[in-house]
Every structure is written in C-alpha cells, then in structure tokens.
Amino acid sequence: MSNNKPTRPKGTRDFAPAEVSKRQYMLDKIRQVFTKFGFQPLETPAMENLSVLTGKYGDEGDKLLYKILNSGDYLAHLKHDLASYTSQTLTPEIAEKGLRYDLTVPFARYVVMNRHELTLPFRRYQIQPVWRADRPQKGRYREFVQCDADVIGTDSLLCEAEIIMMLNEIMTALGIEGYEIALNSRKLLAGLSQYLGHPDKEGPLCVAIDKLDKIGQAKVHDELRQQGFDEQALTRLTPVLDIQGSNHDKLQALGKLLTNEKAQTGLREVEEVMQITENMGGDLQHVSFDPALARGLSYYTGIIFEVRLLDGSMGSISGGGRYDNLTGVFGWPDVSGVGISLGIDRIYDVMQNRGLFPATSSQTTQVMLVNFGEENLAYVLPLLGQLRQAGIRTVLYPDNAKMKKQLSWANKNDIPLVLIAGSDEVNNRTVSLKNMKTGEQQIIPVDDVVTTIKQVS
RNA sequence: GUGGAUGUAGUUCAGUUGGUUAGAACGCUUGAUUGUGGUUCAAGAGGUCGUGGGUUCGAGUCCCAUCUUCCACCCCA
Numbered sequence: 001m002s003n004n005k006p007t008r009p010k011g012t013r014d015f016a017p018a019e020v021s022k023r024q025y026m027l028d029k030i031r032q033v034f035t036k037f038g039f040q041p042l043e044t045p046a047m048e049n050l051s052v053l054t055g056k057y058g059d060e061g062d063k064l065l066y067k068i069l070n071s072g073d074y075l076a077h078l079k080h081d082l083a084s085y086t087s088q089t090l091t092p093e094i095a096e097k098g099l100r101y102d103l104t105v106p107f108a109r110y111v112v113m114n115r116h117e118l119t120l121p122f123r124r125y126q127i128q129p130v131w132r133a134d135r136p137q138k139g140r141y142r143e144f145v146q147c148d149a150d151v152i153g154t155d156s157l158l159c160e161a162e163i164i165m166m167l168n169e170i171m172t173a174l175g176i177e178g179y180e181i182a183l184n185s186r187k188l189l190a191g192l193s194q195y196l197g198h199p200d201k202e203g204p205l206c207v208a209i210d211k212l213d214k215i216g217q218a219k220v221h222d223e224l225r226q227q228g229f230d231e232q233a234l235t236r237l238t239p240v241l242d243i244q245g246s247n248h249d250k251l252q253a254l255g256k257l258l259t260n261e262k263a264q265t266g267l268r269e270v271e272e273v274m275q276i277t278e279n280m281g282g283d284l285q286h287v288s289f290d291p292a293l294a295r296g297l298s299y300y301t302g303i304i305f306e307v308r309l310l311d312g313s314m315g316s317i318s319g320g321g322r323y324d325n326l327t328g329v330f331g332w333p334d335v336s337g338v339g340i341s342l343g344i345d346r347i348y349d350v351m352q353n354r355g356l357f358p359a360t361s362s363q364t365t366q367v368m369l370v371n372f373g374e375e376n377l378a379y380v381l382p383l384l385g386q387l388r389q390a391g392i393r394t395v396l397y398p399d400n401a402k403m404k405k406q407l408s409w410a411n412k413n414d415i416p417l418v419l420i421a422g423s424d425e426v427n428n429r430t431v432s433l434k435n436m437k438t439g440e441q442q443i444i445p446v447d448d449v450v451t452t453i454k455q456v457s
Numbered sequence: 458g459u460g461g462a463u464g465u466a467g468u469u470c471a472g473u474u475g476g477u478u479a480g481a482a483c484g485c486u487u488g489a490u491u492g493u494g495g496u497u498c499a500a501g502a503g504g505u506c507g508u509g510g511g512u513u514c515g516a517g518u519c520c521c522a523u524c525u526u527c528c529a530c531c532c533c534a
Contacts, residue, residue, distance in 0.1 A: 010525075060532055063458080102534090134533075135458080136526085144534065207532095296533075319534075343534035372492085407494035422492060436494070 011134070011142030021364075022357045023348060027127060029173040030147055030342060033166050034125040039149050042124040044106040046131075050098045056105045056329065064132045067095035099131040103148040104326065104339065111152055112330040120153025120335075127344075139314065139346050150339030152326070157269060159338045160303045160322065161276035167307055167318060167340065168283055174347065175356040178310040179317075181286050184293040185270050186300050186321070188254070191263025192240060192291070196233040205229075206294035209241070213292070217241055240291055247274065247289040254291060269303055299323045303338070314350055318342045366393045366457050367417045368410040373400040379426050383419065383449055390450045392457070411436060417457060419449065 008014065015023065031041075053065055074094045075082065085093070100106050103126045111118060127147045136142060149166070151159045167181055189209070193202040204227040208220050220241070221234050229237075239257065243250050255267050270289055278284055295304045302322030309317065320340030327335045351357055367387060369380050380396060387394040395415075397406045403420075410418050420432040420441075431449055434441045435456070444452050 007525080058532095060458095064532085130534090132533080135531095137528075140533075146534070316534075341534070346534065370492085403492050404490080404494070409494085411494045418494085420492075424492085432492095434493075439493090439495080441493085 009142065011136035011140075013141065013143075017363075022352075023344070024363075025357060026174060026344060026348060026351065027147070030170055030344075031125070031127070033169045033173060034149050036169075037123075037149075037162055037166055039123045039125040042107065042110065042126045043128060044100070044103075044110055044126070046099055046129070047097045048100050048106055048109065050092065050096055052109050052330075053098050053101055053105060057101055061101060064134050065101055066099040066131050066133055067091060068097040068099070070094055070096060100128075101132060102130050103128060103146050103341070104150070107148070107150060107152075108326045109330055111335070112327050112332045115332060118153075121151055122153055123149070123151045125149040139343075139349060141345065144343075144345050147342040147344050148339055150337055152337035153335055155302075155322075155324075155336040157273050157303070158276060160269075160273045160305075161280060161282065163305070163320065163338065163340050164273070164277050164287060165280060165282040167305075168286060170342070171286075171307070174351060176309075176347070176350060176354075179286060180288045180308055180310060182288050182290040182293045182306045182308060183270055183273065183303065184290055184305075185266035185303050186294075187262050187269065187302060188258070188266025188291060189294060191258050191260050191266055192237075194260050194262060195258050196229065196236055198229055198233060201227060201229070207296055209292050210294040210296055212241060243291060247284075247287070250289050250291065273303055295319060295321060299326060301325070302336075305340070309350065314346050316343070317346045317350065364393070365395050365413060365415045367395075367419060367453060368406070368413075368415045369394065369396040370403060370406050370418060370420045370422075371397040371400050372422045376422065376426065379446075380421055383421070383431070383446070386450050387453065390454065392450070392453055407434075407436075417453060421446075 047068055050065070050067065054062055057064070078085075078093055082090075107124065107126065111122065125148065127145065129143055129145050131143050134140060134142060149163075151162075164181055164183075171177075171179055186206075189206055190199075190202050193199050193205050196205070198205070205224070208223040208227065211223075212220050217238070221237075224234060224237075240254065243253055245253070251267055251271055255264065258264070258267070274284055274287060274289075277287070293304060293306055295306065298321075300321035301324040304321030305319065306316045307318035308315075318340055320338070322336065322338040324336050325333060326337055327333070369384055371377075371380070384394055384396050397409065407418060416436055418434045418436060420434060421430075425431050425443070425446075428443075429446050430443050431446055432441055432443050433449075433452065433456075
C-alpha cells in the first residue's frame with residue numbers, strides 16, 4: 001500500500017461496468033414510460049447561482065448546500081476586514097455558486113427564465129445527479145441521481161391520475177411487485193389541522209404524522225404535545241389515524257368526521273383522482289388512500305403521493321405531489337404544477353436484492369478473437385471488421401500473449417464465444433469456434449463465421 | 458449537526474492477559490500443459506496492522522487526536 005493512496009469524497013461512489021449497465025437498463029425503462037406519457041427531456045447545469053438555491057429548502061437545507069469557491073483572488077473584493085467576518089457572513093462574499101440540491105428548483109428557474117418561449121402546460125422529465133452535504137447512511141449518498149417528471153401550468157387532476165398510471169407502469173416494467181402508491185391531499189391535512197383546533201400548525205402536524213408508520217401513534221402524540229397540541233386535539237386525531245378499511249370506506253368515514261371546507265375539498269380531490277385513473281383504464285389495486293401521508297415540510301399544496309414497498313425493506317422509493325406556487329419565488333406567481341421523483345439508487349438496491357436485473361446484459365462483449373501475432377493479423381482483422389459490421393460485439397485480444405492467458409481473459413470477462421484462427425485454420429481457410437460455457441469447439445469455414453455466430457448468439 | 462460502532466494482504470476475516478521473523482481462505486503471478494480458459498496439483502509474490510501522537514524495556518493489541526466506512530437520530534431520495 002502506498003502511503004498516499006487516492007480516495008473518493010465521502011458519500012460518493014464509483015460504478016463498475018456491470019453496475020452502469022444495470023443502472024442504464026433501469027433508467028431506460030423509466031425513460032420509456034415518461035416519454036410514452038408525453039414528457040420531454042430537460043437538463044440543467046450541475047451548478048446554480050446560490051441566489052437561486054438558498055432559502056428554498058429551509059434552514060436545514062441551506063446547511064446541506066455545497067458551495068463553490070469563487071475563482072481567482074476571492075478575498076480581493078471583500079468589503080470589510082477579513083477578521084470581522086463569521087463563516088456565515090463570509091460565505092456569500094466568496095461563493096456565489098453552488099451545486100444543485102434537487103431538480104425541482106432548477107426546473108422552476110428554467111420555467112421562469114423561459115416563460116415567453118414555453119407553451120404551457122409544459123411536461124418535462126429530468127434525470128441528473130444532485131448533491132447534498134448530508135451525513136451518508138444506508139441508501140443515502142452525497143451525490144445521487146434524481147429522476148423527476150413534472151407537469152407545470154395546469155391544475156387539472158388528470159395529471160395526478162397520469163402520474164399514478166406512470167408509477168404503475170414503471171413498477172411493472174422493472175418487475176417490482178409488492179408495492180403501494182400511497183395517496184393523500186395537503187388540503188385534507190390543512191383541514192385536519194383546522195379540525196384539531198390548530199390551523200396555524202399544519203407544518204409541525206405534517207412532520208409528526210408522517211412518521212406514524214415508523215414510530216407509532218404514541219410517539220407521534222409525544223411530538224405533537226411538544227409542538228403545543230393539547231389533549232383534546234390528540235383525542236380528535238386518534239380516530240383519523242386509526243382509520244381502516246377500503247379506500248372508499250376511509251373517504252366516507254373521514255368525510256363525516258372532517259366537515260370543514262378544506263378537508264372536504266381534499267377528500268373530493270383524492271376521490272376524483274382515483275376515479276379518473278379508473279376511467280383511463282388504470283389500475284387502483286396498488287393505490288391506497290393514506291390520511292397519515294404528509295411528505296414532510298415540503299412545498300406541496302394539493303395531492304401528494306409516495307411509493308412504498310410492502311415488505312418494508314426500504315424507505316419510500318418515490319414521492320411527489322402538487323405545488324401551487326413553485327415559481328412564485330422567482331417572480332411568477334400562481335403557476336400550478338405536479339410532479340414525482342424516483343429514488344433510483346434505492347430502486348437499484350431493491351432490484352439487486354430481488355434479482356430483477358436480466359442475467360445477460362445487452363452490453364457485454366460476445367466474441368473474442370485470439371491473437372496469434374503479426375503474420376496472422378491479415379487473416380483475423382477482416383473477420384473482426386465483418387463481425388462488428390454485422391453488429392456483433394467483438395474484440396481482438398491486443399497482444400500476442402499465450403493462448404492460455406487470452407482464454408483466461410475471455411473467461412474472466414464473461415465472453416461466451418472465442419474464435420481461434422492459427423496457422424492450421426489459416427491453411428484450411430477455416431476458424432475454430434469455441435463455446436466458453438460448454439467447452440465445445442467446432443471448425444467452420446471462414447466465410448461462414450458471421451452467419452454461424454449470429455445463429456449461436 | 459448529535460450519539461454509537463468500525464479500520465490488519467487485492468478481498469473477506471483470524472491474531473491469546475501487551476512479548477521474537479503478523480496468519481488463513483479466496484484472488485493474483487508462474488509452472489505441470491510451447492494451440493485451449495473455467496476443474497485439479499505445486500511453487501511464488503503481496504502488509505511501516507487507516508493516519509499522527511502518547512504510555513511501555515517492548516504496541517496490531519492500551520490511551521488521545523484525526524480521517525474512513527457503517528448504524529441510529531435530525532432531515533431526506
């Protein structure tokens with residue numbers, strides 16, 4: 001071991017060829033579904049101006065932003081003496097750019113900047129890495145890929161229904177079973193907060209309620225008490241969290257309990273989304289109305305959803321919802337949008353654990369040609385060209401190494417077929433085709449190589 | 458940001474109350490087999506024990522700091 005071996009930044013990963021193939025397989029499936037539903041691809045830069053990012057994710061989020069030091073002599077333009085700064089006041093003076101924290105805010109920035117060119121409603125999907133200075137943990141990295149699809153510029157509940165259909169199609173395409181799409185409405189939660197007598201505490205209520213399936217009702221109550229909810233409110237909350245039965249039963253029961261306008265609107269929207277989904281031929285068997293779903297402290301204002309695995313092996317693998325004023329912070333108020341984000345690193349882990357990736361990747365090499373040295377190349381190089389011309393993934397071993405070494409290399413790289421064309425074969429205008437799985441070997445005329453290999457592979 | 462665990466060969470791990478030249482398996486290289494891999498057999502290479510300090514006659518082992526990875530919390534995908 002050398003004393004200064006290279007390392008990766010904390011929370012980042014390398015992806016070996018086999019992993020990249022699997023990730024691409026997964027992303028291709030997702031991309032196909034997005035495209036089928038009329039979403040257009042968008043890419044934005046890895047870095048944004050900090051003025052775009054700061055303040056959009058709360059105080060916690062601001063701490064997790066990666067900031068980029070200005071180029072050049074970044075101390076030269078300071079207004080005051082260096083010693084008079086704290087790290088908080090210094091940062092904006094020496095860093096004006098940061099790495100993107102999610103894909104939604106850059107999307108909002110893009111929409112506002114291009115408001116005159118875009119024809120709303122605009123449907124876009126975006127698959128790019130994002131960065132967070134979080135402490136790494138299971139399924140949590142400092143660099144990870146987000147996979148978002150949003151429709152902006154319409155408040156039609158058709159979009160929500162389409163998102164449900166896309167989620168179903170994506171799960172089917174990836175072969176993931178045993179999942180549920182949890183559905184709720186922020187409006188219902190606002191109504192609930194009102195019903196509990198604390199209409200101003202919707203935020204804390206959402207944060208607490210969201211943990212229900214993780215920490216249980218008793219601890220949710222504890223947290224709410226700390227947030228200033230009284231016992232009467234907790235008593236009123238209990239039947240809401242305890243609610244059981246079919247989606248329809250739950251909607252009915254809550255409709256009788258929460259009679260205020262906000263709650264009624266929320267319930268009606270949930271019902272309508274399910275109705276539209278059904279009318280579009282969608283499948284509601286995985287859809288579950290969950291009044292305890294809250295999606296934390298985010299900017300959502302309408303329908304919200306989350307995809308979970310029934311075996312509980314992983315946190316949510318997808319989440320999203322409707323936001324009424326995402327572009328407002330950039331000076332364009334009242335534009336409604338709805339979107340989802342898929343956690344592809346988590347989905348990868350799930351598929352890996354369940355063995356859902358196809359055994360043969362579409363990218364591995366199919367054929368290796370053995371190299372017998374320079375005199376032999378005139379015979380072998382045309383073959384290499386013909387095979388590639390025919391679309392067969394082929395390599396010629398680059399050195400005149402011992403055959404043992406060349407075959408061993410083919411074996412380690414999982415190359416199923418090897419072509420051997422030494423002096424015997426050259427003299428007879430043939431090649432030996434060896435199947436590395438079975439060990440079988442056959443001699444074929446040199447002119448039949450491409451057709452034979454096409455049959456075998 | 459808070460709390461806990463971890464680090465020994467390329468990899469996964471042993472290593473006794475602190476005591477000579479730090480081990481295994483797998484992997485790697487070479488040979489048995491000068492045109493045949495994957496199986497078998499034989500030989501070989503590879504470690505300043507995460508890093509920096511300290512205690513000690515003596516530290517992989519004990520203490521402190523620091524970094525890494527992992528786990529829980531906060532938050533989140």
